[in-house]
Each structure stands twice: as C-alpha cells, then as structure tokens.
Amino acid sequence: xxxxxxYPFPEIExxxxxxxxxxxxxxxxxxxxxxxxxxxxxxxxxxxxxxxxGLHVGHPEGYTAxxxxxRYKRMRGFNVLHPMGWDAFGLPTERYAIQTGIHPREATRRxxxxxxxxxxxxxxxxxxxxxxxxxxxDYVRWTQWIFLxxxxxxxAYVADAPVWFCPALGTGLANEEVINTPDGPRSERGDHPVxxxxxxxxxLRITAYADRLLRDLELVDWPENIxxxxxxxxxxxxxxxxxxxxxxxxxxxxxxxxxxxxxGATYMVLAPEHPLVPALTTPDQRGAVEAYVAAAARKTDIExxxxxxxxxxxxxxxxxxxxxxxxxxxxxxxxxxxxxxxLATYGTGxxxxxxxxxxxxxxxxxxxxLEIVEVVVAPGASPSPGRPAQCFPGEGIAAHSxxxxxxxTAEAKERICDWLEQRGAGRRRVNYKLRDWLFSRQLYWGEPxxxxxxxxxxxxxxxxxxxxxxxxxxxxxxxPDGRPPLARATDWVQVDPRTTRETNVMPNWAGSCWYYLRYxxxxxxxxxxxxxxxxxxMGDGGVDLYVGGAxxxxxxxxxARFWHKVLFDIGLVSSPExxxxxxxxxxILGEDGQKMSKSRGNVINPDVVVDEFGADSFRLYEMFxxxxxxxxxxxxxxxxxxxxxxxRVWRLFVREDDETGRREPSPSxxxxxxxxxxxxxxxxxxxxxxxxxxxxxxxxxxxxxxVWVNETMKAGAGGRPIPRAVALDFVRLLAPFAPHLAEExxxxxxxxxxxxxxxxxxxxxxxxxxxxxxxxxxxxxxVRDRLSVPAGTPPEEIDAAARALPKxxxxxxxxxxxxxxxxxxxxxxxxxxxx
RNA sequence: GCCCGAGUGGCGGAAUGGCAGACGCGCUCGACUCAAAAUCGAGUGCCCAAAAGGCAUGUGGGUUCGAGUCCCUCCUCGGGCACCA
Numbered sequence: 001x002x003x004x005x006x007y008p009f010p011e012i013e014x015x016x017x018x019x020x021x022x023x024x025x026x027x028x029x030x031x032x033x034x035x036x037x038x039x040x041x042x043x044x045x046x047x048x049x050x051x052x053x054g055l056h057v058g059h060p061e062g063y064t065a066x067x068x069x070x071r072y073k074r075m076r077g078f079n080v081l082h083p084m085g086w087d088a089f090g091l092p093t094e095r096y097a098i099q100t101g102i103h104p105r106e107a108t109r110r111x112x113x114x115x116x117x118x119x120x121x122x123x124x125x126x127x128x129x130x131x132x133x134x135x136x137x138d139y140v141r142w143t144q145w146i147f148l149x150x151x152x153x154x155x156a157y158v159a160d161a162p163v164w165f166c167p168a169l170g171t172g173l174a175n176e177e178v179i180n181t182p183d184g185p186r187s188e189r190g191d192h193p194v195x196x197x198x199x200x201x202x203x204l205r206i207t208a209y210a211d212r213l214l215r216d217l218e219l220v221d222w223p224e225n226i227x228x229x230x231x232x233x234x235x236x237x238x239x240x241x242x243x244x245x246x247x248x249x250x251x252x253x254x255x256x257x258x259x260x261x262x263x264g265a266t267y268m269v270l271a272p273e274h275p276l277v278p279a280l281t282t283p284d285q286r287g288a289v290e291a292y293v294a295a296a297a298r299k300t301d302i303e304x305x306x307x308x309x310x311x312x313x314x315x316x317x318x319x320x321x322x323x324x325x326x327x328x329x330x331x332x333x334x335x336x337x338x339x340x341x342x343l344a345t346y347g348t349g350x351x352x353x354x355x356x357x358x359x360x361x362x363x364x365x366x367x368x369x370l371e372i373v374e375v376v377v378a379p380g381a382s383p384s385p386g387r388p389a390q391c392f393p394g395e396g397i398a399a400h401s402x403x404x405x406x407x408x409t410a411e412a413k414e415r416i417c418d419w420l421e422q423r424g425a426g427r428r429r430v431n432y433k434l435r436d437w438l439f440s441r442q443l444y445w446g447e448p449x450x451x452x453x454x455x456x457x458x459x460x461x462x463x464x465x466x467x468x469x470x471x472x473x474x475x476x477x478x479x480p481d482g483r484p485p486l487a488r489a490t491d492w493v494q495v496d497p498r499t500t501r502e503t504n505v506m507p508n509w510a511g512s513c514w515y516y517l518r519y520x521x522x523x524x525x526x527x528x529x530x531x532x533x534x535x536x537x538m539g540d541g542g543v544d545l546y547v548g549g550a551x552x553x554x555x556x557x558x559x560a561r562f563w564h565k566v567l568f569d570i571g572l573v574s575s576p577e578x579x580x581x582x583x584x585x586x587x588i589l590g591e592d593g594q595k596m597s598k599s600r601g602n603v604i605n606p607d608v609v610v611d612e613f614g615a616d617s618f619r620l621y622e623m624f625x626x627x628x629x630x631x632x633x634x635x636x637x638x639x640x641x642x643x644x645x646x647x648r649v650w651r652l653f654v655r656e657d658d659e660t661g662r663r664e665p666s667p668s669x670x671x672x673x674x675x676x677x678x679x680x681x682x683x684x685x686x687x688x689x690x691x692x693x694x695x696x697x698x699x700x701x702x703x704x705x706x707v708w709v710n711e712t713m714k715a716g717a718g719g720r721p722i723p724r725a726v727a728l729d730f731v732r733l734l735a736p737f738a739p740h741l742a743e744e745x746x747x748x749x750x751x752x753x754x755x756x757x758x759x760x761x762x763x764x765x766x767x768x769x770x771x772x773x774x775x776x777x778x779x780x781x782x783v784r785d786r787l788s789v790p791a792g793t794p795p796e797e798i799d800a801a802a803r804a805l806p807k808x809x810x811x812x813x814x815x816x817x818x819x820x821x822x823x824x825x826x827x828x829x830x831x832x833x834x835x
Numbered sequence: 836g837c838c839c840g841a842g843u844g845g846c847g848g849a850a851u852g853g854c855a856g857a858c859g860c861g862c863u864c865g866a867c868u869c870a871a872a873a874u875c876g877a878g879u880g881c882c883c884a885a886a887a888g889g890c891a892u893g894u895g896g897g898u899u900c901g902a903g904u905c906c907c908u909c910c911u912c913g914g915g916c917a918c919c920a
Binding site for chain 1: 836838839840841846847848849853854857858859860861873874875876900901913914915916918919920
C-alpha cells in the first residue's frame with residue numbers, strides 16, 4: 001500500500017537525529033559542569049530487554065511520554081538526566097543461543113544494535129554517552145560488588161530450597177517463569193512440564209526489610225494500586241504465637257491473627273512437613289499419617305492450593321493443651337491433625353483451628369465432624385443457643401471466653417496477649433507473607449557469583465578481582481546431571497586444588513536493581529557511583545519520574561527498593577527510596593482490541609509505522625490515543641489523522657517550490673504585530689498545553705495544538721496573516737511532541753538550533769480573560785436561552801438580565817417562581833411550578 | 836472468594852457538581868479533478884419529514900436548584916491476590 005508522503009519527514013527526521021547526536025544536544029550536566037546550577041530532573045524509562053523480536057509498539061509509548069516530559073523540563077530550565085540502556089542477561093537470549101548456536105554475547109550484541117537503531121529512529125532525547133548494558137564487564141563488576149556488600153551485611157546466604165526445576169530446559173526457574181495449566185505447572189518458555197526439586201540455592205534476606213519496604217511506601221508518589229499490590233505481597237499481619245503443651249513435653253507453637261478466639265480452638269492442625277509430626281503421631285495412626293505426608297510431598301504447591309479442592313487431613317492420635325483453660329478443664333484438650341491446607345512456610349507451620357470463626361477451619365471441621373464452639377458474636381446479635389449455624393469470621397464481641405468475655409475484638413486481642421505474655425504461654429508477633437528472595441539460577445547467561453568454595457565453606461572473591469566473567473563456553477547447555485552450565489568449565493571452576501568457584505549465576509533482576517544509579521556515573525572505575533554525583537541526581541527523593549509497565553509492579557520494583565535500602569543503610573546512597581514518582585503506561589492492544597501477539601497476527605511493527613508516517617507521527621499518535629495509564633487499541637486510521645495534522649502544520653508554515661524544491665517560510669507569516677484575537681488564542685493554547693504537560697495529559701495537550709491550527713487556518717482563509725512571534729511560540733509548544741518537525745520549522749523561520757534548548761513560552765493572564773461570557777439560562781434545569789454579559793457581572797444583574805429575555809419572562813409569567821440560582825460566569829436556573 | 840480500576844456516539848476519547856460528546860477517526864454532502872487520491876469547506880448522539888420538542892453517560896435508587904462527576908444497590912469488563920491462619 002503506497003501512501004503519498006504528506007510532508008518530507010524522512011529527510012527532516014534523519015537530519016535532526018544526526019544533528020542531536022553529533023552535537024550532544026541532550027548531554028546532562030554533572031555537578032561542577034556548566035548547566036548543573038539549574039535544578040535537576042531525573043526522568044527514567046524502564047530499560048528494555050533487547051529480544052530478538054525487536055522493538056514492540058508498546059515500548060515507545062512510555063518512552064515517548066518520558067521524552068516529552070524530558071524535553072519540556074529542559075525548556076522549563078531544568079538540567080535533565082534522561083538515559084537509556086539494556087537489560088540483557090537472561091533466559092530468552094540463552095535459549096536462542098542454544099537453538100541457533102550463536103553465542104549469547106553475540107546475540108545480545110546484535111539485539112542491542114537493533115533496539116538502539118529502532119529507538120534512535122524515534123528521536124528520543126537520551127544522553128547516549130551514558131548508555132550501557134547490564135552485560136558489560138564493567139557493569140557486571142559493580143553488580144557483583146554490590147552483591148558482596150549484601151553478603152557482608154549477612155543478607156546473602158545459602159540454603160536448600162525447593163525450586164521449580166524444568167528437566168527439558170535443564171534449569172531451575174523462578175516462580176514468575178512458571179505458569180499453571182490444566183496439565184499442571186509448565187515453563188513459560190517452551191511449555192515444558194516442571195517439577196519441584198530441592199536444590200542448594202543462594203537466598204537474599206529481603207524479609208529483614210519487610211517492615212521498611214511496607215512503611216516507606218508512604219514516602220513515594222506511586223499509583224495507589226501498585227502500592228496496594230506491594231502491600232499485599234509483603235502481607236504483614238499482626239497476631240500472636242501461642243504455645244500448646246503436648247504429651248511429648250515439647251510445646252507446639254501456633255501463629256494466629258485472632259488470639260481473641262483462643263477459647264474457640266477445638267483442634268489443631270500441623271502442616272505435613274512440620275518437624276514434630278513424626279514424634280507426635282501415635283502408633284495406631286502412624287500408617288495413615290505417613291501415607292498422607294508422603295502423598296502431600298508429591299503434590300505441587302499449585303495442586304495443594306487449588307481452592308476447588310476438598311480439604312483433606314488425618315488425625316495424629318495426639319492431643320494438645322490449650323493454655324487459656326485451667327488444669328482439668330475438659331475444653332483444654334484438643335486433637336492434633338495433619339492437613340495440607342496449613343502451609344509449612346508461613347508462621348510456625350501449625351495453627352489452632354477455630355471453626356466457628358474461620359471459613360477454612362469451618363469447612364474442615366464440617367467434613368471431619370469436629371467440634372465447633374462459638375466465641376465471638378456479631379455486634380447486636382445474641383450467642384447461638386447450641387452449635388452455630390454458620391461461620392462468622394468478622395469482628396464482634398467475645399463470648400464464652402473467660403476473662404475477655406464481653407470485650408470487642410480489638411480489645412479482646414490486647415487483653416489475651418497481655419495474659420499470654422504474663423504467663424509465658426505466648427507472645428505478640430508480626431508475620432509477613434513475603435519470603436526470602438531465591439537469588440540463583442542454573443544458567444549460563446548471567447552474572448556469576450563472586451564466591452569461592454573452600455572446604456565446604458563459601459568465601460567472597462576479593463573486590464580487586466572483579467568482575468568475574470562467565471568463562472567462554474562452546475556448549476552452554478545445562479549439564480545432563482542438572483548442574484549449572486558453568487560447571488562444564490572445569491578450568492574456570494577449579495581455581496586451585498582446594499578451591500572451586502560457585503557455578504550458579506544471578507537472576508536477571510540483579511542488573512535492573514541498580515541501573516538507575518549507574519546512569520549517574522556510567523564510566524566510573526573506582527566506584528559504582530560517585531557520591532557527589534549521586535547526591536546531586538538522587539538527593540531529594542530519587543528519580544523524579546519513572547515510567548514503565550505495571551507487570552513490574554511487584555518484582556522489579558520491590559527488589560530494586562530492597563537493594564536501594566541496603567545501599568542507603570551502608571551510606572552509599574542518599575535517599576531511602578529510589579523512585580519518587582512512578583507512572584504505569586497502559587498496554588497497546590491490536591487493532592482488533594485484543595492483546596498483540598504473533599499468533600493473532602495483529603502485531604504492529606514500529607519500523608513499518610515510522611517508515612510510512614515518520615517518527616513524529618508515531619510519537620504524536622501514541623500520545624493522542626488516550627490517557628497514558630490506560631490500555632487502548634491501535635488504529636491505522638488514527639495515525640493517519642495525526643499525520644495529516646503534522647502535514648497541515650507543515651503547509652501552514654512552509655512554501656515549497658514544486659520545481660526547485662526550494663523551501664521558504666509561508667508568505668502568510670509576517671512581521672506584523674499580533675492582534676488581540678491572535679494573542680488570546682495563543683495564550684489560551686500556551687496555558688492549556690502547559691497545564692496538560694504538568695499533569696501528563698498528553699492527549700488533551702495535543703488536541704489544544706490541533707485547535708490552534710484549526711483556528712489559525714480559519715483566520716487565514718479570511719485573509720489574516722500569522723505574526724512571526726506567534727508562529728515561533730506555537731513551534732515551541734509543538735517541540736516536545738514532534739521534535740523533528742519543530743526543529744525544522746524553527747530553523748526555517750530563521751532561528752538557530754536547537755529549539756530543544758529554548759525557553760518555554762509563558763501564558764500571560766491579561767490575554768486569558770474573556771471580555772464577554774455566555775450565560776446559560778435554564779428553567780427547571782433545562783437550557784431555554786442564553787445571554788452574553790461582560791465578564792464579572794454580579795449574580796443579581798445576571799438574574800435581572802435573564803428575566804428580561806422574552807422566552808423567560810413568558811415562562812415566568814404563567815407560573816410560580818420557587819427559586820432562582822445565579823452562578824456568575826456560568827448560568828441562571830429558575831425553578832418554577834404551575835400556578 | 837477477596838482487593839483494586841473502568842463502563843460516555845459507529846470507533847479512540849473530552850468534560851473545577853453548571854450548555855454531555857472538546858480533539859481525532861469514520862461517514863454524508865459540496866469544491867478542485869477527465870477521474871481517483873490528496874487537499875479545502877459544510878454537516879454528523881438518538882427519536883421526529885423539519886422545526887418545536889423529547890430522550891440520552893452500564894442498571895436501579897438517593898443527595899442537590901442542577902449529577903457523567905458525590906452516596907448506596909446490582910450487572911459487565913479489565914488487572915492483581917488467592918487455604919498466608
């Protein structure tokens with residue numbers, strides 16, 4: 001499909017992209033350099049994973065938004081840091097390498113080249129001198145260095161941990177790399193079955209920061225739903241641990257968030273993996289318990305947590321003593337069960353079951369005929385005479401509960417905790433859902449751990465020996481025995497007769513945990529970042545604006561916050577949080593309104609779009625589609641519309657000689673002074689575009705630019721010229737959105753480059769005031785007439801003027817006036833009733 | 836099941852509690868053209884032949900002189916979490 005070019009964008013765009021690159025127009029000034037006396041603004045994109053598929057139309061959406069903000073802030077006098085780089089370690093490249101035989105390093109180099117070319121073709125104002133890849137040896141060095149700081153802080157440790165292992169891929173996978181299917185859990189890549197294996201793993205103690213990661217969400221300006229997702233993920237719950245004595249002499253400790261229901265505990269449940277299960281089980285129950293525990297071990301987590309499943313469990317034969325009852329009270333002795341609805345990995349791996357006030361316990365008790373005792377009544381209700389008819393998990397008033405009977409739930413919790421603590425039978429306790437971070441992968445294409453093994457002990461590599469780079473392998477497939485690929489490099493692994501290297505590598509998240517800091521000082525060989533530069537760019541709360549997809553709401557953003565806090569604690573960074581403000585861009589759907597995918601055949605390729613319509617049209621359209629945060633479908637017709645708009649701007653400003661190709665400013669642009677209408681329109685546009693940019697409402701800002709063009713063309717058709725000063729201000733407003741066209745028009749109007757460094761125009765109040773305003777006149781809320789009055793006319797006068805209108809006076813005459821409301825500058829409403 | 840977010844023309848969307856539908860797409864008509872494309876101009880929520888008028892922001896209620904906007908009910912869609920005691 002051949003579309004005629006509406007204006008010469010290919011030539012213009014290529015030329016200005018070259019100009020910006022050659023002149024380093026967007027170089028950010030570091031402290032001490034000229035320009036750094038301006039206020040700083042750090043605007044960051046989530047850097048891409050350069051896959052073999054090339055850039056997707058989703059990438060440039062966020063990148064365009066940040067680029068518009070970066071360009072706008074520069075024009076507003078800020079020293080802007082706007083960098084780009086590559087998050088290039090990881091499984092996709094490694095799988096590609098295995099399939100094609102191309103070394104991951106080479107595949108990465110090619111992919112980065114493609115991404116860089118595609119991103120540059122969109123004219124983003126990045127400071128390319130700061131570009132790096134997480135795979136660069138120099139960057140790996142500092143990633144490993146930061147790992148060593150965590151290691152020294154006792155935040156990295158080795159443990160045997162259950163992981164998803166994929167026999168086909170030969171590697172362990174992160175939870176997020178595994179998807180649940182009807183055929184059981186499978187690998188996201190390749191769709192192979194995966195299984196649970198316990199492997200020796202590196203873990204990071206993120207749980208030590210759980211509380212601060214939760215609390216400090218209050219310090220950041222993020223979308224509320226993202227904060228909520230992090231809060232849920234961290235999952236803080238306050239409650240108590242309670243010790244129940246058993247016949248063994250050992251107490252079994254349970255965790256509960258409802259210690260006020262302790263008097264209603266009618267049985268206890270241990271997770272199948274609970275260490276006391278074998279010792280507690282009585283001889284006559286041993287067979288059943290062992291069979292149950294073995295069956296549970298074979299199940300995956302997903303099978304075990306499937307809600308549709310009926311609850312299962314077996315009685316151990318043992319009993320526990322509830323500490324809240326006095327000796328000899330028959331209610332004190334409760335049976336101990338084993339059931340897989342209790343998780344070994346949360347709390348103490350054991351619970352007290354209160355079926356009357358917990359849905360899960362209720363279901364279990366009903367199924368196995370266990371006792372149910374009501375100990376909380378809904379406010380205003382009275383206790384059930386016998387067994388309660390249904391579960392009541394809410395808060396209420398304690399009943400049948402000894403010393404706390406009659407107390408509301410909150411108070412009952414406090415009192416019972418005091419009581420438990422005084423007697424040494426329990427204690428207040430906070431638990432988190434957040435688990436420590438499984439930090440090793442059995443891959444080749446990642447950062448090796450800077451760790452040696454000597455006599456079964458791990459020792460850190462000296463900092464001067466960094467970086468530890470992956471050895472050059474020809475075969476980076478996993479080893480047949482399930483050890484990581486690096487284990488093949490025997491020369492590399494065996495450092496000396498008694499020392500070997502760690503062969504796991506770090507997950508892909510490691511590099512993205514601190515890249516925003518390296519942009520500040522990307523070439524520093526003595527430190528991961530210079531402290532003075534760090535203070536300058538991160539000093540007041542970190543990155544000023546961070547834009548990326550909501551799919552990183554929890555993992556990347558939580559991991560990066562964790563590393564940042566560790567660095568903050570050891571005095572290496574100056575803000576407690578890395579990203580002060582966060583925005584998630586929406587997803588761009590295919591033209592059919594479905595998610596873009598190769599299999600649906602609805603993928604839009606940015607290269608093709610840029611070829612046909614140009615980068616400015618592409619940028620403008622992505623922003624014009626709708627609010628940044630919203631998901632919206634791509635429309636080829638839609639991009640034609642904004643393309644036509646840019647062509648209209650071109651024709652409005654430029655006259656081209658068809659024969660010679662010579663271009664000059666349109667003759668309608670004159671040095672005549674602007675008239676009042678010109679100035680009112682211009683300043684209204686400046687005000688609207690400025691306000692919308694401050695609020696990141698790009699779609700309505702663009703619509704204001706369109707309104708200016710429409711009005712100006714209408715005036716031009718009536719013979720009115722465009723004053724040069726007005727034209728120049730319009731081009732400034734256009735510059736952040738369509739920077740190539742704006743530069744070209746700027747130069748054509750005789751200005752010297754670059755418009756990117758020009759000051760932003762200011763809206764002057766005196767041109768924003770309307771002389772006359774239209775007042776809507778309503779009767780019973782319906783518009784019946786209008787009138788025009790001078791701005792600032794007081795309500796009484798508006799009221800009087802409205803009554804004088806023939807239509808209105810006629811209506812008022814025939815009826816009874818109940819009320820009149822006059823809003824200055826807006827409307828009058830007469831409320832009437834029939835006589 | 837629980838927690839968020841969203842429902843507005845044929846479509847994307849716009850509207851400090853004050854004229855619903857800015858801007859754009861599409862469509863209709865006209866100008867230019869041998870013709871088409873491009874461009875320019877006019878129109879375009881629905882009902883009614885038109886005007887007058889009426890009806891319209893997922894549903895049903897409420898607050899208000901006045902509700903797309905605030906409150907409650909329900910429905911639908913999208914996202915997240917999911918036996919975390």
